[in-house]
Structures are given as C-alpha cells and as structure tokens.
Amino acid sequence: ETGVTQTPRHLVMGMTNKKSLKCEQHLGHNAMYWYKQSAKKPLELMFVYSLEERVENNSVPSRFSPECPNSSHLFLHLHTLQPEDSALYLCASSQAGSTSGANVLTFGAGSRLTVL
Amino acid sequence: GQNIDQPTEMTATEGAIVQINCTYQTSGFNGLFWYQQHAGEAPTFLSYNVLDGLEEKGRFSSFLSRSKGYSYLLLKELQMKDSASYLCAVRDANYQLIWGAGTKLIIKP
Numbered sequence: 001e002t003g004v005t006q007t008p009r010h011l012v013m014g015m016t017n018k019k020s021l022k023c024e025q026h027l028g029h030n031a032m033y034w035y036k037q038s039a040k041k042p043l044e045l046m047f048v049y050s051l052e053e054r055v056e057n058n059s060v061p062s063r064f065s066p067e068c069p070n071s072s073h074l075f076l077h078l079h080t081l082q083p084e085d086s087a088l089y090l091c092a093s094s095q096a097g098s099t100s101g102a103n104v105l106t107f108g109a110g111s112r113l114t115v116l
Numbered sequence: 117g118q119n120i121d122q123p124t125e126m127t128a129t130e131g132a133i134v135q136i137n138c139t140y141q142t143s144g145f146n147g148l149f150w151y152q153q154h155a156g157e158a159p160t161f162l163s164y165n166v167l168d169g170l171e172e173k174g175r176f177s178s179f180l181s182r183s184k185g186y187s188y189l190l191l192k193e194l195q196m197k198d199s200a201s202y203l204c205a206v207r208d209a210n211y212q213l214i215w216g217a218g219t220k221l222i223i224k225p
Contacts, residue, residue, distance in 0.1 A: 004158070040124065042215035043203070090158070102147065105213075107158040 003027065006091050006108035014116050015081060021111045023074040023091030029106070031096030032074040034066060037088040037110065049074065050096045081115045088112050118142045120216035122204050127222045128194055136189045136202050136219045144209020150178055150189045151203040153218070159203055162189070191221075199223045 004025045013019050025032065034046040048056040049068040063085075065077040074091055092105040121139045128134040140148070147166040151159040165171055165180035165187060177190040191198055204216040 040217055042120065042217045043205075043213075045213070102149070102161075102164040104149070104161045104164070105159075107151075107160070109156070109158045 004091055004093055004106050004108035006089075006111050008111060009109065010112045010114075012114045012116065013078070013081065015083075017081075018077070018079045020078065021076040021089055021091075021113075023076075023108055025072055025074075025091075025093040025106070025108075027093055027106060029093035029095050030071050031094045032068060032071070033092040033094075033105065034074065034076050035090040035092060035107075037090055043090070047076075078113070081113075083115050086113055086115045118208060118214045120204055120206060120214055122202075122216040122219045124217070125220045125222065127224060128191075130194055130196060130223055130225050132194050133190065133192050134194060134221065136191075136204075136221065138187045138189070138204035138216055140185050140187075140204075140206045140214070140216075142185075142206050142208045142214055145182055146207040146209065146211055148178075148180055148187050149203075149205045149207070149213070150187075151205065152200050153203060154200045162202075194223050196223050196225070 007022045031050045033048050036044040045058050046060045047066040052068050063080050067075040088110040090110045091108040094103055094105050119141045149164055150162040152162050153159040163178035165178050170179045175192045180187045201218040201220045203218045205213045207213055
C-alpha cells in the first residue's frame, strides 16, 4: 500500500472511553503530523514529529497523547474526550530538514471522530 | 496575528472558468500552497508559489503577488469532479504553515 493510511476512518466514543487513531506512511518521509479539521475552520496543527522526536505541541490538551514509535507510524491516543473534540483528524507526512523547495505535505484521508 | 482569508463557498458552471482568491497577512513568507480536498478524502497538493507570477499546470493555474499578500487559483474548463474544497496555506518566516478555512466549490451542470 502506498501513501498515508489512517485507521479507523470513523470512530464514535463516549467521554470516558480510551481509543487510539493510527497513521502509517509508505513514502519514506521522516516527519509526521497530526492536524484537527473542524467544519469551516482552518486546519489546526496538533503535533509534529521529526526523525521520531516530537518537535511541536501546539498547546493541545493532555487528553490527546501522541506516539511515534518509528518514522513510518504515528498514533494519537484519546482519553476522556469532550464533545467539542468531535472533528476530522488528519495525519500527514513530509520530508523534513529542507528549508528550500516545496516540502509538500502528503495527507491521509482522516479519521472522523464523534464524541458523545 | 497571522491570517489567511478565502471565500467560504463559490458556485460555477461546468465548462466555465473560476478564480478562487486568497489573501494573507503573515509574519514573513516562504511559499504559498493550494490543496484540493474532496469530501471525505485527503487534501491533495495542487500548487506551490514562492516567486511572483503565474504557475500553470494543465487546467489549473496559481498566481502570487507577494507585495499585495494575494494569490488566486484559476480553474479552467470546469468539470463536475472539480467540486471540492480548495485550501490555501502560507509558510511563514518560521516555516510554519498557516491555513485558510478553505473554499467549497460547487460545480453545476
């Protein structure tokens, strides 16, 4: 399989549940990202991993916990979420380290999360 | 603060031409991106502008004016499959991507 794959595509969970989102990239990229996409709002960067180290955490609540075991896999662990966390969670990858050129992000199709 | 503005929604007719505008105010500039996102699918890269002028790629063209903080995406010979959201993003002085909220383009027969 090629590109960026996210599972599950859809997830419904209660506020007390614990679940995880998974992302896998087959592009040989060395940076991976989690974004939150809410209707009619700009993409919100949540976490960035470069060379398997977290380089950015944009004031994301602790109920979201990322994990990057290797350069091909990224997880987002979810715990005690709130209804306002319902959104599309997008994973992306890129070849980090170059400040010239496009350094284009390749996105997965997203995991649609509904918190009841 | 940093800001990207683009229209929320536009409607156009199959076979016609449409221009989607994007204006930005950012701390520095290191390139502007356009992505296309069909409903329920991943955003996919369309174009990248770092110098002023027009970049053409088939039916799609993207224009940049850095002095005006302005870009547009031009779609020609519109097809029904062009119905999608179009996302504008600017890379700032710290190489962070600042995103617009996207423009939903509806194509009518």
